[in-house]
Amino acid sequence: MTYTVKRLPKSEIELTITVSEETMKAAEKRAKEEIAKHTKVKGFRPGKVPANVVDKHVSADAIKGHTIELSIQKSYSEAVIKEKLEVVSRPHVHIDKEDPLTFTAKVAVMPEVEVKDHKSIKIAKKESKIEKKDIEEVLTNLQKQGIIYKDVQREAKNGDRAELEFEGFEGDKPVEGTKSSNHPVILGENSLIPGFEEKVIGMKIGDKKEFDITFPKDYHSKKFQGKKMNFKVELQRLEEAIVPEIDEALIEKFTGKKMKLDELTKEIEENLQAKKDTDLQRERENEYIEALLKKIKVELPESLIAEESEQILTEMKQNIISRKNDWDEFLERAKTTEDELRKKYAPEAERRIKIRLALQNIIQKEEIKVTDEDLSNELEKVKGFYPGEQHDKIQEDFESGKLKMNILNRLTLSKFFDKVLL
Numbered sequence: 001m002t003y004t005v006k007r008l009p010k011s012e013i014e015l016t017i018t019v020s021e022e023t024m025k026a027a028e029k030r031a032k033e034e035i036a037k038h039t040k041v042k043g044f045r046p047g048k049v050p051a052n053v054v055d056k057h058v059s060a061d062a063i064k065g066h067t068i069e070l071s072i073q074k075s076y077s078e079a080v081i082k083e084k085l086e087v088v089s090r091p092h093v094h095i096d097k098e099d100p101l102t103f104t105a106k107v108a109v110m111p112e113v114e115v116k117d118h119k120s121i122k123i124a125k126k127e128s129k130i131e132k133k134d135i136e137e138v139l140t141n142l143q144k145q146g147i148i149y150k151d152v153q154r155e156a157k158n159g160d161r162a163e164l165e166f167e168g169f170e171g172d173k174p175v176e177g178t179k180s181s182n183h184p185v186i187l188g189e190n191s192l193i194p195g196f197e198e199k200v201i202g203m204k205i206g207d208k209k210e211f212d213i214t215f216p217k218d219y220h221s222k223k224f225q226g227k228k229m230n231f232k233v234e235l236q237r238l239e240e241a242i243v244p245e246i247d248e249a250l251i252e253k254f255t256g257k258k259m260k261l262d263e264l265t266k267e268i269e270e271n272l273q274a275k276k277d278t279d280l281q282r283e284r285e286n287e288y289i290e291a292l293l294k295k296i297k298v299e300l301p302e303s304l305i306a307e308e309s310e311q312i313l314t315e316m317k318q319n320i321i322s323r324k325n326d327w328d329e330f331l332e333r334a335k336t337t338e339d340e341l342r343k344k345y346a347p348e349a350e351r352r353i354k355i356r357l358a359l360q361n362i363i364q365k366e367e368i369k370v371t372d373e374d375l376s377n378e379l380e381k382v383k384g385f386y387p388g389e390q391h392d393k394i395q396e397d398f399e400s401g402k403l404k405m406n407i408l409n410r411l412t413l414s415k416f417f418d419k420v421l422l
Contacts (some may be wrong), residue, residue, distance in 0.1 A: 297355055
């Protein structure tokens with residue numbers, strides 16, 4: 001085998017390879033053996049058809065075609081290994097001539113990455129403090145979970161749960177899609193059209209009322225956006241909210257723990273602080289990545305971007321289907337196609353690849369290492385989130401490599417950001 005290597009723009013390599021006669025003969029022998037496995041000839045068991053018999057029962061073009069295919073595979077692989085090429089896509093092969101077999105293979109390789117002066121990136125640490133109102137909001141939500149309602153005979157006010165019958169009209173004509181009966185609503189939560197619930201305040205059971213409402217310009221239903229409509233409303237039922245005290249019984253009911261209010265308040269503060277710290281850390285990491293993107297210099301092969309766009313599309317498709325939606329119906333509603341989505345997500349695909357390459361480059365420079373002990377400790381933490389009967393399966397996933405790679409990537413990034421985000 002002889003070959004030449006030509007470097008092309010955007011991290012692509014062009015290999016021009018002439019296959020040796022020896023390789024062609026070996027490929028022809030193998031081609032006949034493989035064809036024989038799938039050829040049925042009377043008097044011979046499957047897979048036991050001799051080569052000279054294969055020649056008589058299989059067309060010369062079929063044997064030749066498979067011989068060329070195997071020759072290209074072997075010669076291309078040998079050239080890639082000899083040149084130590086880190087290929088990142090399937091090769092595009094063109095046969096130049098058949099005697100001797102000469103072909104050109106164009107393939108994308110791992111691009112050269114240059115990240116300039118990453119140590120100059122400084123992301124200020126943000127201080128986080130939990131306010132009293134944050135804790136009160138959680139306690140209020142806890143109370144809301146314990147609210148019970150009882151029927152009352154009085155004027156409606158904010159906080160009441162009302163059942164309404166209503167319908168919208170344009171002139172004297174009822175508007176389709178605006179009619180409802182026994183419609184539940186908590187007055188003051190603004191779940192209906194802005195201004196609607198305010199009109200119900202002061203009504204009593206059995207009262208009827210008529211008023212005009214203008215739908216918001218960004219209303220979810222386009223046919224109603226910005227439209228003025230007359231509504232006829234009747235209050236059918238009214239219930240008063242009985243808000244419970246936050247005592248030990250309520251706390252145990254909704255948290256499963258026996259504790260006093262001050263203990264609960266402390267736990268809420270700690271949880272809120274932990275969440276806020278995590279959110280701020282993620283913000284810093286994202287700011288670092290955005291700054292890093294401005295410092296990377298790399299030429300990405302089109303095939304690599306195309307593959308990443310395909311991955312984004314696959315993720316999107318799986319997400320749609322997992323929510324019990326039909327993919328084709330989604331495309332129809334969105335008035336788009338898969339090809340249009342691939343083009344749309346190409347910039348995001350390019351961004352993802354650049355982030356990965358930049359991080360890999362700096363992680364290597366910073367000599368970030370994850371030890372076996374790190375992996376083992378993190379695996380035990382993961383197991384701690386699941387019941388004991390699932391631990392063997394988790395260990396199996398780890399040893400098979402699926403979970404191990406996930407944990408390795410997560411720990412590597414964590415150690416990296418710990419070092420660069422001081």
